[in-house]
Amino acid sequence: MRVLLSTYGTRGDVQPFVALAKTLKARGHVVALCTPTGFRGMVERHGIPYAHMDNAVLELTEAVLRAPTRAEQRRLFKGFGAIIRAGLEDEWRAAREVEPDVFVYHSKALGSHHIAEKLGATELLAMPLPLTRTREFPVPILPFFRLGGWLNALSYRVLSLANAFWAGATNDFRVKTLGLAPLSRFADPMRRADGSEVSALYAYSEHLLPRPADWPAQAQVTGGWFLDEADQWTPPNELQAFLAGGAPPVYVGFGSMGAAHADARASAILKAVALTGERAVLTTGWGGLKVQALPPEVFMLESAPHDWLFPRMSAVVHHGGAGSTMAGLRAGKPTVICPFLGDQPFWGHRVHQAGVGPRPVPQKSLTAERLAVAIREALSPRVQAHAAAMGERIRGEDGTERAVHLIEQEHSRWRHRHKRLGA
Structure with missing residues (x-):
């Protein structure tokens, strides 16, 4: 053909x-x-x-x-x-x-x-x-x-x-x-x-x-349809050191979404991470997150291949694009979806229905407290077990x-x- x-x-x-x-x-x-x-x-x-x-x-x-x-x-x-x-x-x-x-x-x-x-x-x-x-x-x-x-x-x-x-x-x-x-x-x-x-x-x-x-x-x-790029990407030494320096962190990134209110959104995320006591890796994407100063528990980078980064996380928080959703579930990670528009609320609903993440937290109602509650639920043993089982099934496709x-x-x-x- x-x-x-x-x-x-x-x-x-x-x-x-x-x-x-x-x-x-x-x-x-x-x-x-x-x-x-x-x-x-x-x-x-x-x-x-x-x-x-x-x-x-x-x-x-x-x-x-x-x-x-x-x-x-x-x-x-x-x-x-x-x-x-x-x-x-x-x-x-x-x-x-x-x-x-x-x-x-x-x-x-x-x-x-x-x-x-x-x-x-x-x-x-x-x-x-x-x-x-x-x-x-x-x-x-x-x-x-x-x-x-x-x-x-x-x-x-x-x-x-x-x-x-x-x-x-x-x-x-x-x-x-x-x-x-x-x-x-x-x-x-x-x-x-x-x-x-x-x-x-x-x-x-x-x-x-x-x-x-x-x-x-x-x-x-x-x-x-997964495009694996881990073998073509060299992680920064600083990222490697951060990952080796403690428990697996939570990933937070919104890809190409959300240039508006980027400062306020980043502030809410940092507060949510502090409330949970978790470590986190943030990706800036096209400007969806803007941070002036980072606490030692948080690492920020522009982007990284999902097939390299997600398996090293404890959970993933993202906008709910179909590709990010499938990549996180393929890695067997609990998923918190914070949708902006389009089909993102749909995937957030499906993730919750499948038991591999909490109810979605829409961007229009995103607060540090709500995100912290969602992250805690994602890291519960029940959701972690469901996500791990889902990941195993998806990796078999x-x-x-x-x-x-x-x-x-x-x-x-x-x-x-x-x-x-x-x-």
């Missing part, structure tokens, strides 16, 4: 695709990854051919996440339309260069769905969160966890409403660049123009969120191998279908 992977967003949106690309390449397939140029070094460091996407997408995403107010975020969002339209052209150029017969894409890579139609290629949506309609839980980007069967299923209509936001750019791309007919502004992104359902691969563990019984065969949960097997199956079915139809 010739496979083009496409994704954009933060590191958590790109890293799993690099892991998948490595397994595809190891299985003998031709593969390239189209993603913003800010990630080109990471892609090529792992031996994956890079397909160009302009960095404006990444830069604007970072600017929005760093914006100190919602008003500033809204102002920045006004520039997304033109950048998205340019990104669609980047995906098209990548497709013409790679000449793929299979597209595997994140929902944020808006062009792949249409380009696959144009080329008559196999396409698979790939996500770390479920977007296929079910009666078992609402669409994860909504802040509701129990609406009841038919309302749960109805909530997935929000995907078509969200698609309408980009419909002007995607229809302009379809008509002017691809020569295809425009689609309804509220077209379901989970369906092709002929009405058939797009196959979907969901890169998380069924041990955390079991596959719904009412899903069609086209929707499968593969297990997490091979998400990228299963994903590649499913991609191969889908491509075989697609070719057979087109042969039968005389395409």
Whole structure:
């Protein structure tokens, strides 16, 4: 197979695709990854051919996440339309260069769905969160966890409403660049123009969120796609010394989230750590934590590979991104989720339901006292035992191998279908 992977967003949106690309390449397939140029070094460091996407997408995403107010975020969002339209052209150029017969894409890579139609290629949506309609839980980007069967299923209509936001750019791309007919502004992104359902691969563990019984065969949960980088990273001597100097610390980091109120957030975290009597490692990410002076019980660094750092922690506290959630649970660590937005509350709810962490502590209500209570609960013997058992089960999965097997199956079915139809 010739496979083009496409994704954009933060590191958590790109890293799993690099892991998948490595397994595809190891299985003998031709593969390239189209993603913003800010990630080109990471892609090529792992031996994956890079397909160009302009960095404006990444830069604007970072600017929005760093914006100190919602008003500033809204102002920045006004520039997304033109950048998205340019990104669609980047995906098209990548497709013409790679000449793929299979597209595997994140929902944020808006062009792949249409380009696959144009080329008559196999396409698979790939996500770390479920977007296929079910009666078992609402669409994860909504802040509701129990609406009841038919309302749960109805909530997935929000995907078509969200698609309408980009419909002007995607229809302009379809008509002017691809020569295809425009689609309804509220077209379901989970369906092709002929009405058939797009196959979907969901890169998380069924041990955390079991596959719904009412899903069609086209929707499968593969297990997490982990990009192990521990052997490519040299920890600072100071970090090594800190870890060796006492009991395993608690990890606290919010990745690309939370530039606003970074000082107040860091102050609450330091107070919470002091209240628990635990040691801690803090990561600054894109500015979610700002600290002027650190107590001796706390170490701060910009970032570190999760597969190196998390196994050395006693518990992990983070924003609840799908990648961070799976990495912490894979390490067998109790997890405290302090969600900001999007699907993060959903994963916080699932972690609590699975018994591997306390109830999530939303950022809007984050205080030192509430965080200290959550950390104490996470470190209780009961939660530690559940997290250790979950970690063992997750480590027994091979998400990228299963994903590649499913991609191969889908491509075989697609070719057979087109042969039968005389395409």
